[in-house]
Amino acid sequence: MFTRSLRSSLPPLSRSFPRPAPSPLLIRPQITRSMQTSTCRSAKYERFPSGYSPSPSPNGGGGPNVWQYFKRRLGGDRAVWVYGVGVGGGGIYYVTHLERVPETGRLRFMDVDEAQERELGRQTQLQTLNEYSRAVLPPNHPTSKRVRAVATRIIESSGLGRVKSGGEMGAVEGKVPNFGGGEDIGEILFGGGEAGQAAKEGKETEWEVYVIDDKKTKNAFVLPGGKIFVFTGILPVSANDDGLATVLGHEVAHQVARHPAERMSSMKVLFALGFLLESLGLDVGITRLLLTFMLQLPNSRKNESEADFIGLRLMSKACFDPNESTKMWQRMSESEKGRGLPTDFLSTHPANEKRIRQLEKWMPDALSIRAASPCGDTSSYYSGFMDRLNPSSPYSKSIW
Template sequence: MFKNSLRTFSKVRFNSPPITYRRFNNNQGNSFRQLLFDATSRRYLAILFGGGSLFYLTHLEEAPVSGRTRFIWLPRWLELKVGEYSYRSIIGQTRGSILPPNHPLTQKVSRIFEKIVEAAEKDPTIDKNLITGVKWQVHIVDDPRAPPNAFVLPGGKVFVFSSILGICKNEDGLATVLSHEFSHQLARHTAENLSKAPIYSIIGAILYTVTGADVFNRLLLDGLLRMPASRQMETEADYIGLMIMSRACFHPEESVRLWQRMAEFEQQSKRPGMVNVEFLSTHPASNRRIENMESWLPKARELYSQSNCGGIGGYYDSFQSAFGVPSFEPKTIWGF
């Protein structure tokens, strides 16, 4: 990053005083400390800190459903530009594997996603501008070799990899995944991540100035800031998604079973000797997500019942939950 500069000094007599660089007085202690804490520097730091704090406080807003306060300065149009760029890139990589729009599986997944979108529109805490006027489009990437995955981009493009369908197992399991990914966009997590990036860079630069250790600083930033923030957003999307899928009349209990299946898949796919450390992960551990889902089920069941799901069906589901009556196995997503 920095180039070494060579300076040629003329020969001096041995009885000459030692040559010193006198831009700062060498006898006044640590020059870096002087630079940082003299009157002018303190004034600049106060202005920067005050302006930065004001900017931060005026760009705090409340996330939908969860009510979490977060910092977002990125305008919506720029967020959509990021989504467009990502979409073109992903299409270029997966074009040969995407099922056509009239394929039965694409149509079935689209219908499930439409129900989730309709349910989100009924939530008074969600910004309708993030839903209405958006052209939602589902893409099924039929590649069994690809890792199980699904995501929704800013602007409404939905990608579901066929390799995740076996883990989803049924419509309610797939609704758990889709509502989770959809919730990332409702909560504007893409914009939140991009808004925090300059803050992380500034903190990283300050740490590097103090420690001079780039790798250590990155580990510190990841462990204390980036990773916890990412896990917080994943947990928030789990919660928002569970409430939306329940409002859309998908069985909330299936969310727990989905993460149990995901935990089994992760265990089977784990390389020998590999240890998953949640502290260094962008996502919460599946077991923690299961615990969270179980703790949120009473609220989700309440929303499910209030939505009059299937008329008497909704009351029967409440009866099952209250008295422990065995529930039916949800139908598989392969039943076209």
């Protein structure tokens, strides 16, 4: 009863209250928008960086604009002109400095004159003598006399100059400085100095022979200007005068063909090509590998083969037996005992087996040169005469 009376006193729930009228400021106009969709585009891989406009092609497609890439890489239109003028001028300079090796007719680039070459050779001579000052054998040593006699026959038979005697060599060795020359670098590069002046005046080359007592080094080399260095380690491999003539003829041939000057000239070309490739964005390491395996090493092996050919002719004209050249390289292979590379692709020198095949190919020509030389059949008796004159042969393995 109490609940019913309470409900009757409450107002009815269905009663509605008035709402205020909406303000005009709150009324928003209805905006209608049309829906549009764009064309679907798929991601595309481009070899060149983004930002390069594709070149239109006849079929409507496009590809990377290589010219725009190069132009941006070089630094703009002005830089392209500068590079173009530089490459064009370098090409003209390269073509105008091409020459042929007189002995073989091979075409090469050469821009180092003889004065520069001789002066650099003289500086290397002084440094080498200073380094091995305690190991240089005296000029009157039997080994020095024997090596100098072989060198004299090779050089003077071909009219390449004269070899200094033992007394003259003593005077040369007395001029060795303590720190290797000390000449001004300008004199070296521009052909100054004593040797450079002698080359400009056209003086006859005076060859100097040095024997270094180093039994572990199987090497011999000739510097520009006629500086011959022979290590005693090569004597057991050469075994006799004809074998030593093979070694000396090869080294003298490098100077006859001016291979050191050719290498100095080619270094300029390699530097220019490396700078150009790196400017175009090629990696420095890849650039050096390409230039080394495609230009530097092949040219070095070509020079070595050319020296083998010229040296074989020089020793044949000096009445030495050219057949001993192949035997000498066979002994060299045996002495190396597999330490050499199986292929010459990674080496500056051809493989010994390849050298032997080339020498055998050139052998008929060498034998004809030897037969036409003034010595004729008497050359075979010369070595026997020298053996009787000097019984203590420096080529005996027991001595070394």
